[in-house]
Amino acid sequence: MSRPGEDAEVIVRFENATKTFVTGKGKGRREVTAVEDVSLNIRRGEIYGVIGYSGAGKSTLVRMINGLEPATSGKIQVDGHQVDGRTEDQLAPVRRDIGMIFQQFNLFTSRTVAGNVEYPLIRAGWDKAKRKARVEELLQFVGLTERAGNYPEQLSGGQKQRVGIARALAAQPKILLADESTSALDPDTTQEVLGLLRRANREFGITVVLITHEMDVVRSIADRVAVMDSGRVIEEGPTARIFSAPQTETARRFVGTVSHDAPNAEELAHLSQHSRGCLVVVDVRDGVDVGSVLSSAAARGVNFRIVFGGVSVLQKQSFGSLTLDLAGEPQAVEETIAALGELTTVKEVSA
């Protein structure tokens, strides 16, 4: 199925948005800029990931979308409505279109599963018959029909999060904000929850904004991603591009946590010890024909071994890297490295 493209309509727009928190008074007064000068567009119908280390400003950024954190300066627009500088009353219609799920589920412990899902519908003024039908439909969607009468404490973490998703979807929002919604879950349950978010996106066309600190989560679900560091969005774009060509050290580190295709320092030391010639790390992506360079190198007496590497496919694009040990006449080896350098990025990692 095709994903929202470059020309898809913008549903959330940040323009130079900043959020500064002030804590304490007098000498103890501190200012923390949690979000600094962020401009970005989230497109209708996409799954947009926000990644960064703890304290990078992810939650604050996402809470600015529904006005839970008012911007200190800059502009925020959601589905054509202005969010910055609005009163709580003025924000009510914007918030009706936004559902939210949380890391700690935030379910009402005194309400049943069905009662939790029904709650937003009562608040939105739905009549009883419509509420009943909608709750049944949602429990079926998340696979918890049998659990309708249970209380949250009787559920596993994954089931609680599924209730959280059903509740967030109840009043048919256009946007779903998911704040670290999988970080309290084991890997299998995480995949289940991500699968539900993907279905909500595909089947109902809901735009999903997903905060995470795990690149694996971004890789398995996000169309585009923003990388945050110290309040700023330091990199933003299609997930495949961030994976194949991260521009910043922070993004490279996140990508490195899931695609271990280049040797780390320890592995490199080991490879250098056993190297018979020159070690080079070569970036591989679609259209980069490393094989043909290596075949002609072999014909000229350059002996090559692939000693480390990996290539993955994401959003229909291949990317990865190979570490090669090239041995032979110094000039032929040098010419091989130069020929590879004409095709792709080549890093010599030992002499």
Ligand SMILES: Nc1ncnc2c1ncn2[C@@H]1O[C@H](COP(=O)(O)OP(=O)(O)OP(=O)(O)O)[C@@H](O)[C@H]1O
């Ligand atoms: N209500 C608040 N008052 C004061 N400072 C705050 C408040 N909320 C957040 N901050 C500060 O703003 C910065 C960004 O916090 P935020 O929670 O947005 O980051 P995060 O990337 O979501 O982190 P985490 O992954 O740990 O949730 C942090 O330095 C945090 O301490």
